[in-house]
Amino acid sequence: MSFTSVDFLEIDALLSEEELLSRKSVRDFVEAEINPLIAECYEEGKFPDHLIPQLGELGVLGANLPEEYGCAGLNNVAYGLIMQELEACDSGIRSFASVQGALCMYPIYAFGNEEQRRKYLKEMAAGRLIGCFGLTEPNFGSNPADMLTKADRVTGGFILNGAKAWITNGSIADVAIVWAKLDGEIRGFLVDKDTRGFSTRLTKHKLSLRASITSELLFEDCLIPEENLLEKSNGLKSPLMCLTQARYGIAWGALGAAMSCYDTALRYSQQRVQFGRPIGGFQLTQEKLVKMVTGISKAQLLCLHLGRKKDTGNLKPVQVSMAKMNNVAMALEVARTSRSILGANGITGEYPIMRHMANLESVYTYEGTHEIHTLIIGQSITGQSAFG
Amino acid sequence: MSFTSVDFLEIDALLSEEELLSRKSVRDFVEAEINPLIAECYEEGKFPDHLIPQLGELGVLGANLPEEYGCAGLNNVAYGLIMQELEACDSGIRSFASVQGALCMYPIYAFGNEEQRRKYLKEMAAGRLIGCFGLTEPNFGSNPADMLTKADRVTGGFILNGAKAWITNGSIADVAIVWAKLDGEIRGFLVDKDTRGFSTRLTKHKLSLRASITSELLFEDCLIPEENLLEKSNGLKSPLMCLTQARYGIAWGALGAAMSCYDTALRYSQQRVQFGRPIGGFQLTQEKLVKMVTGISKAQLLCLHLGRKKDTGNLKPVQVSMAKMNNVAMALEVARTSRSILGANGITGEYPIMRHMANLESVYTYEGTHEIHTLIIGQSITGQSAFG
C-alpha cells in the first residue's frame, strides 16, 4: 500500500500546485523505483547508484538552484517536499541528494566563479557528475574551526594535505569540495577524483545509513590548480552557509522519515488484532500515535514557515538550527515509538521502521549534532557562548 | 521590566496591524492594571472583579463575536492574542474571559434566539452582566453525557434539578448557562442568579487558579421560564461546540503563560551569576531555555495556523483538541523548567512562575483533560474509540 503523508492540520491547502506536483512526482518515482529495492540495498550495504541519472532527470539534484545552470529552479518549499519524499524512502537516499545539491552544487553556485558554475552545475544537476563535501575530520567534528587539513600556495596552485572523515558519497564522487586552511583561513577547493595523492577509503561496518556511501578522504601532497579554488569562500562561515542549506533540507527530510514510520504504525495498528480488537483501539497505542501525529504536525508547520521565509530571504541560520534539531529528534522518537507498536514485526526489514530508526541516529549526529544546535540556539537567545 | 512575547521565528511579521494592535492594547492594560496586583490577589485567593468593566471597555469579552451585538468583532487571531496576553498575566484572568466569551456569550449567540442575543450580549460584552457555564458535575467530568441534572417541562417553563461543580465565575455570575437533560436530551438553559432554588457555594482551599472564582451550582426545583431555553441547543454537541471555542482560546492562553515563564527565566539567567558567569552561559541552563523556546515557537505556529483556519471556517474540533492538549502540556513543562532555573527565587510570588505552574494544573485538566484530548485525537486517526 502506498505511503500517505500526514495532513492532520490540512497543511496541503497551503501548498501551491507546483509544490504539490513536485511532491507527487518524487513520491511516484520513489514508490516505483526505489522502495522495491531499498530494504535489500540496506541489508547488503550498498547504495543504488544506478538511479542517480534518473534522480537527475527528475530534477531533484540542486532543485532550488536556478534553471540557467540546468537546475529545476524550484522554490524552497517544493525543494523541501522533495527532501521529505526521498527520506520517507531512506535517509541515505536523501543524504545523497543533500550532499550533491546543498553541500556541493550550492557552494559552487555561491562561492565559485562563473566558469566553475558553468563547468559543474549542469553536469551535477543531471547526475552525471557526483560531488562530496569534505569538512569533518577524524578528530574535528563539532569544532571544524580546528581542522588540520591545510593548503599551501605553490606556483600555479596549492598543495593540499590532510584527511577528512564521514564523507557521504566520498568513494563515488567525481569532485570533492574540500575545506582547508590557507594562510590560516578556511577556504574551499574543488578536488578532482583523479588528483594524484588523493585517495578514499570506504567506511565499513556501518549499522546506520547502510544504503549510503561513507568514506574517508586522504590528501597527500595533492596539487590543486589555481582555478579550483572557490574564490568567494572566506573563513569558516562559508562551509557553515553550506551546512545551513543542508540542514534546511534535513529538517524536511526528517519529516519524511517520521511520516513513513507513523504511516506504517497507524496502518498496522488498524489491522493487528489482539485481545479481540485492533490494537489501535487500545489507549496505550492511541497515546503513542497521538504523540507522533502531534510531533509531525508541528514539524510540518515549522518546515513550511521556514520555507516561506527562505523564499523571501528572511531565514536565519539559527532558525534552521531549531528545525534541524527539533525535527530529527522528533523523527527519531517517532521511529522508536512506531517500532514498539509493531512488536516483533517491527524489527524486520519487511517494514521500514528499524531502518529509519537506525538511519536517524546518523542524521541526529551529522550536520551539527543535536547538542551543537542546542548551544547555537542557546547562544542566540542568551547572548552567552557555552561551547567551550 | 515589561513582558516580551517570544518571537524566535519572527511570526509577528505574519500578523496584521489590527492583530498587533489588539495584542498591544491588552498587554498595556495588563501591565498597568493587573500585573501590579495579581500576586496579592493570588496569595489572598481573590478575583480582581473591579476590573471587569475595564475589560469590557477594552473589548476583550466575546471579542470575536459580531459588532452588531456590542462585541469587538475581531478575527480569531486577534482574539487568540488577547487570550495570550491575559494568561501571560494569570490563567485566572484568562479563564474569566474565556467563560464570559466562549462559554456564555458564544452559546447565546449560537443557540439563542434574537431576543436572547439582544438581551444579553451587549451587556455581557460590556462586563455589566457576568455569566458562568454549568456543564461539569461532581461525578461527571470527562463524560458529561452521563450528567444527572435534569429539566422537566411544566406549564410556562421547566423545573430544573441537579448540581454542577468546578464552575468558574459561579458565585459572581448574573446568569448561568446550565446544561440539563430534557426528555433525555441535553439542552441549554439561561438561569438567572435570583431564581428561587438556585444557590452557589464557593470552592475553597484551592491551590491553583486562586485569583479566580470557582463554585458549585445547586438547583432545587428551580422554575425556568420558557423563554430561557436556548432553543437551538440540541444534544451534547451543543456544549461541546462551546468547549471547542473555549479550547481554542486556551491554546493561545497557554502560550501566554509559557511566554511569561520563559521570559522571566531567560532574563534571570542573564542576570544571575554563579561560578563567575551568568547562569545563562552554562550548558545545562541553555538546554532548558532552548527546549522552552522551541516548544513555545511550535505552539505559536500551531495557534496561528488554527486561527487562520478558524477565520475561514475550516477549523475542525479535533484540531483544536491537538492545540489545547499540546500547548497546555508545553506550558506546564515550560513553567516547571523555568522554576528550576530561578532556584530558590523561583518559589516566591515575586516572580510569576510558581503561580503559572500551579494555575496550569487546572488548565491541564479543565475543558477536556490532556487524556481526553488524546483519546479524541486517537479516535479520529485510528477510527477506534478507546474511551470506554
Add this chain to the structure above:
Amino acid sequence: MSFTSVDFLEIDALLSEEELLSRKSVRDFVEAEINPLIAECYEEGKFPDHLIPQLGELGVLGANLPEEYGCAGLNNVAYGLIMQELEACDSGIRSFASVQGALCMYPIYAFGNEEQRRKYLKEMAAGRLIGCFGLTEPNFGSNPADMLTKADRVTGGFILNGAKAWITNGSIADVAIVWAKLDGEIRGFLVDKDTRGFSTRLTKHKLSLRASITSELLFEDCLIPEENLLEKSNGLKSPLMCLTQARYGIAWGALGAAMSCYDTALRYSQQRVQFGRPIGGFQLTQEKLVKMVTGISKAQLLCLHLGRKKDTGNLKPVQVSMAKMNNVAMALEVARTSRSILGANGITGEYPIMRHMANLESVYTYEGTHEIHTLIIGQSITGQSAFG
C-alpha cells in the same frame, strides 16, 4: 483513611523490629497530630511550632545521634524512615527536623567541642532549643565557596558581618550555625539569637513550603565569643559534610512525599468512576500508576542500600548525591502525575498532592540543586569538573 507506605517489592521484610517501630510511632503521631492541621497551616502560611516539643519527645530530632547526648541513637535506616514519615505529611515538617538534626545538631556533634555538645545537643533533641543553618547567601547558592560573610578576630572572639538567605527556621531559631570566612577559610560559628547586630527577616509570599519558616539572617558587627567557634570546622568541606547528612534524610523524605501522592492517587483511581468503571481500570491511568510505583520502589531500594552503608561507615557523599537527586526528581514526577489522576479534585487542599508538588519544588532546589548533584556525580565518574 490512613496513609499506607508502598511495599510493592516487600522491602519491609528487610527492616528490623526497631526500624518498623520507629516508622510506626512517627506515622501514628503524624496522623493524630499533624495531618489534621497541615492543610490549614499550609494555606495560612504558618509552621505548627507548638508541636516541636512533642517531636522532641518522640525522639525524631537528631535521631541518629548518640543517646549520651540525649538523642535517640537510632540507626540510619530508622532515621531515614522517620524522615519519610514526616515528609509523607509535609516537606516543611521534615525540613524542620532536617535542619534541627542534620544541619545543626550534627555539626555541633561533629565539629564542636565537648562543652558545646553538652550545652546544646540535649536541649535541641528535646525541642527546647531550636537551631538554623546559615550557609547560603543571596548571591551565592550553588557556589558557597564564594560567600561574602566574614569573621574577623578581635579580643575575646570575632566580629561577624554578612547576610544569609533562604534559612529554614531562621526567625524561630535560638541559635544559628553560621558559616563565615575567617582568615579566608570557612569556619562555623554558633550565633545566639540575642546577639547584638543579629536580626532576621521573614521570607514572605512563598508558594512552596508554606508550612515552614524561611528567613534572611543579617549580621552587622556581631560580636561572637571565642567559645562559639566550632573548633573542628575547617574549610568548605565542613558545611558540605552537614549537607551530606541532610541530603541523606531528604532522599528518604522525598520517598514519603511520593508515597503520600501515589497512595492518594491509587485510592482515588479505585473509587472515581467515569465511563462506567473506576478510572484505575483504564490503560492511561494504569500506565501512570505503574510508572509511579516503579519509581518509588527503586528509590526505596536506593535508600535502604545507602542506609545500610551509612551504618557501616561506607557511604560516600557522591552516592548520597545520587539518592537526593534521583529521589526528589522522582517524587516531583510522582506528585505531578498523581495530580493529573485526581483531575479537578487534585488542585484543592482537600488532598495533599498540590501541596507536596509545590513543596518539592523547594526540595528540588535546596541542599544542592538537581543540576549541582548531576555535576558532582559527573565529576566523580568522568574525572572532569564541569562546574565552571
Add this chain to the structure above:
Amino acid sequence: MSFTSVDFLEIDALLSEEELLSRKSVRDFVEAEINPLIAECYEEGKFPDHLIPQLGELGVLGANLPEEYGCAGLNNVAYGLIMQELEACDSGIRSFASVQGALCMYPIYAFGNEEQRRKYLKEMAAGRLIGCFGLTEPNFGSNPADMLTKADRVTGGFILNGAKAWITNGSIADVAIVWAKLDGEIRGFLVDKDTRGFSTRLTKHKLSLRASITSELLFEDCLIPEENLLEKSNGLKSPLMCLTQARYGIAWGALGAAMSCYDTALRYSQQRVQFGRPIGGFQLTQEKLVKMVTGISKAQLLCLHLGRKKDTGNLKPVQVSMAKMNNVAMALEVARTSRSILGANGITGEYPIMRHMANLESVYTYEGTHEIHTLIIGQSITGQSAFG
C-alpha cells in the same frame, strides 16, 4: 580494553565469592571467545553456534537448576550475573542461554516427569542438545491464551497442528517445547526435530538480534508420542511460569547491555577531545552519563533484591514484571544516549552500542512487551484489568 561492570553504589560488596567468581568466569570467557567475533556475526547475521559446547562446559546453561541433573546448581544471583555478562556481549547470546535454560530446561524440570528430566536436562546443560520454546503464534503475541495450535488425542499420543513464530533457536533446536491446546487446555509437548510434519523456517531480514537464530515452527499432523507430554503442565499458567524464569534473566541481561554501552560511552567521553577538552568535561555529556549511571545503579539494586527473594522462594511474578519492564527500558535508553555521545563513531560496528540498541528493541518486545508488563502491574495494584 576490557569491559568493566558498573559499581557506583558498591554493590559488589554484597556479592558472595561464588557469585563474583561466576561473573568473572563468564566475563573472561566472553572476552576471550565471543567478543572478538560478535560484531562480524551480527553483521553477517549468524549465530556462533560452535561456542555452544563451551557454554555448556562453562555451566551457564540452566545454571540455576540442580546439580543432580548435570546443572551448575548456582543461586539466582550468580545465575543473574551470568545473564548480565552474556548480554554485555550481545542480547542474542543471552537469548540463546535464556531459551535453553529458562524456557526449555526449566519446564522440563518443573512440568516433566523424572524420565524426561533424566533424558534431557544433562544433555541440554552440556549444550549437546538444544531446545526452543514455542508459545507465540503469528497472530497471538500478547495474548497467547487465544492460540490456535492444537493437540488432539490419538492412540499412543497426540496429533499436533499449528504454527509458532519468532522462535529463538528454532532452526537449530533438537527439541521444541510446544504449547498447544488439548481439550481446550494449554499443555506443553516435547517435539523432536525429526518428527514428521514438523518443519522450521528461518526468519530473515532481521535488523535486531542478528547474531541469534529466529524461526517459525510449522506443525502439520505431527504425531507426538504420549511420553512427550509435559504431564504437570496445566493451563496458560505453565508457560507463564517459564516466562517468569526467562524474564528474571532478562532483567539481569539488560543490565549487562546497559553497562556495556555506558562503559563504552564513558571511556569515549574521557578520550574524545573537542573544543580543547575531553567531551566528558562538558555539562551536556555529564548529564547524559549521570542519567545512565543512575538508571543502571537502580536496576542493579532491583536485580539483586529480586535474586535474593527468588533464592528464598518469595519472588512474585509481578515483581519480575517490574524488573523486566524497568531494566529493558532503562537499557534501551542507555543505549540510545550512549550512541549520541559517540557521535559518528557511534554508528559503526567498531563499538557495541548500535548493536545493543538494535537488539534491545527485540528484548523490549519479547517475553511480555513493555506495555503488557505495565498492565500486569497495573492490574496488581489497582485490582482492575485493563487488557481487553
